[in-house]
Amino acid sequence: MNQILDLMKSHRSIRKYENKDVSNELILEILEAATMASSSGNMQPYSIIITRDDDIKRELLPLHFNQSMVLNSPVLVTFCSDFNRMRKWLKYNNAPENFDNFMSFLIGMIDATIMSQNFALAAEARGLGICYMGTTLASNLEIAKTLKLPKYVVPVVGFSLGYPAESPEKRDRLPLEGIIHHDVYKDYTEEEIQNIYSSKEKLGMQRYRSSKELSEIIEKSNVDNLAQIYTKIKYTRESHIKYSEDVISCLREQGFL
Structure with a gap:
């Protein structure tokens, strides 16, 4: 075991x-x-x-x-x-x-x-x-x-x-207390959210800034934190809308819709 x-x-x-x-x-x-x-x-x-x-x-x-x-x-x-x-x-x-x-x-x-x-x-x-x-x-x-x-x-x-x-190197993960709910879902306060993501924020920014290429992208994109990297660079609203449409097209083409 x-x-x-x-x-x-x-x-x-x-x-x-x-x-x-x-x-x-x-x-x-x-x-x-x-x-x-x-x-x-x-x-x-x-x-x-x-x-x-x-x-x-x-x-x-x-x-x-x-x-x-x-x-x-x-x-x-x-x-x-x-x-x-x-x-x-x-x-x-x-x-x-x-x-x-x-x-x-x-x-x-x-x-x-x-x-x-x-x-x-x-x-x-x-x-x-x-x-x-x-x-x-x-x-x-x-x-x-x-x-x-x-x-x-x-x-x-x-x-x-x-x-x-x-x-x-081993990648960071959210702390268990940030993802576990007992019996029912308990929503998060702002303070709890910031605490849950504090380590990921620090380590994530260090990782991105350690790469010259990624650091240059960050500077050009005018982002200040990891949350903005996720939503302004990596996973934009526009890209996910496009991917959503593409997946729906695939399901229709392949007979599931």
């Missing part, structure tokens, strides 16, 4: 990898453990795309906002909400072809995400490193086209995978 907890506490996002292949046998071993994750109705409404091909990676690179690990990791793993497989099974067994709605997509998305975290833990237990890429959801329609996903399959989360060639 202590080993499991230590593994979970030692997680780092790995963006640089050794020039070393990850064998199919190891990936299958990891997948066997990952598929034991909880699943709604034990339906397992997900599929996993293992991408090694350099040409496909180059197609995916701009869709993942040109993040370097797309090309320098030996493997990309994309987890998809998938009701294509189950709907075919229903059809071939003269059962109603349900699961073509938003709720079904959410069920598949949740199951795929739970399974992806099982995969990540199993991979790290075998000495591999991963880096989740939120761009999988932001660019899911174009990623679906690149990966030739049929109707009722939508990419929701993905990460790079390989043997770590770096050992980055």
